[in-house]
Amino acid sequence: MPQDEEKVAETIATLKAAEKNEPIARFLGMKLVELTPGYAKITMKLKPEHQNFNGYVFGGIVAAIADQAFAYGSNSLSHPSIAVEFHINLISAPEPNDELTAECRVVRSGRRAGISEMTVTNQTGKLIAKATGVTIPVGE
Amino acid sequence: MPQDEEKVAETIATLKAAEKNEPIARFLGMKLVELTPGYAKITMKLKPEHQNFNGYVFGGIVAAIADQAFAYGSNSLSHPSIAVEFHINLISAPEPNDELTAECRVVRSGRRAGISEMTVTNQTGKLIAKATGVTIPVGE
Amino acid sequence: MPQDEEKVAETIATLKAAEKNEPIARFLGMKLVELTPGYAKITMKLKPEHQNFNGYVFGGIVAAIADQAFAYGSNSLSHPSIAVEFHINLISAPEPNDELTAECRVVRSGRRAGISEMTVTNQTGKLIAKATGVTIPVGE
């Protein structure tokens, strides 16, 4: 459910605390570096194990960092929400040791559905991917 | 580029060999269990480190296995190809220790673009997600 | 909201009656030829006015027939529902005087969200496009 200001501040504090021990964040090396109402920023240093059979960075890793920004950004305004749809355009291939940044901005956070936009850039600001996603609130 | 039968058989043998040492496959625990012209099947046992701050399986992990099937399926007919777009509908949340299976079927493999469809199911056959993706051939 | 069997039968009767005078259906020449719980079939004869500056059938027309099947199919199980997201892969260009058929199958119709899949084919059964969409129930 969309939430009033006080509830949003509380949700953000809860999410920030939870992220410190979040299994997937530790596993993939993703870090929440900013979380404000309707906005989240995640960073991730690419590692050799993120490469695919072609020696490129696996597309699913680029999707994962966008998805992580999406999860925090959308939940900042409406917690708990779950994703029902995710769409990504892969614009430039990252280099194997880039440091990626994903940002999420919530476009709409309604009682029944939320829509978010994400960008992924590298350490020089080069655009790697753009993504969007739809969430639905699942609290009662 | 789309390839004749002999070239496809050779590509499939190359991809199968490359997968044995693929960094991302080892890292995420994904296994290529079938690869035929225009079709790939991947399995993945979920692990505790795949969970997010809510205790659910991270959506990006479901996307990743779909993306891995997509990569092998699309490249089986047209190697090397890269993805420019990926879309996923998350239908049911997997349980934390499900074993997921992703299947990719190439819908079109053209000289200039390819389109693939993916499904993700769990060990009981329950539908977890459906996805699609667009590839472009990048060989000369 | 997802509906019981009797309510679904009533909704389908209502939708079939409404379609007879639906402005957009008349305007674009779309016809509802089948509507059962979770399934809709629409046909549309292409006209010269559907062509774009290249002499091809406008992509938005292919999207429109898929969207019409989506609207009826998703509402058959959960009325009223609105679409929040729509995704289409354009696979083959239709010929300017093809007769198109769009079919929608609901993949999931939940209390909070629905997911549907659509195909568009021509009179010979050739696959023109595949699409998906997300709906949310808007009744109280």
Next chain:
Amino acid sequence: MPQDEEKVAETIATLKAAEKNEPIARFLGMKLVELTPGYAKITMKLKPEHQNFNGYVFGGIVAAIADQAFAYGSNSLSHPSIAVEFHINLISAPEPNDELTAECRVVRSGRRAGISEMTVTNQTGKLIAKATGVTIPVGE
């Protein structure tokens, strides 16, 4: 194919001339009001015949104006190009007599693929929809 400056200016002149007699533009009431390299703006006054069985504006009409901006914007830099994929998030329902504006900005125009972003707003600047699409060049 992506094109040099002179070729782009020529393409834009050709597209502007073609639009004056474009069947679908006349039929749906869409007007090309701006076309510069990598950017297109289309307007469209909604009409009673654009409504669906619920009395709402048909989602396919919102998709159509976004698709028209996409067609002109993407072709301005790479003509002829065709769309292989289109994705739209429907954010607010337009009112039945809104005047819609769609803008397309090309995010990437490569030798093998192009990616564009579209927004649809109404006469008060309210955001109605956001869309993206992938094109492939089809000239030799």
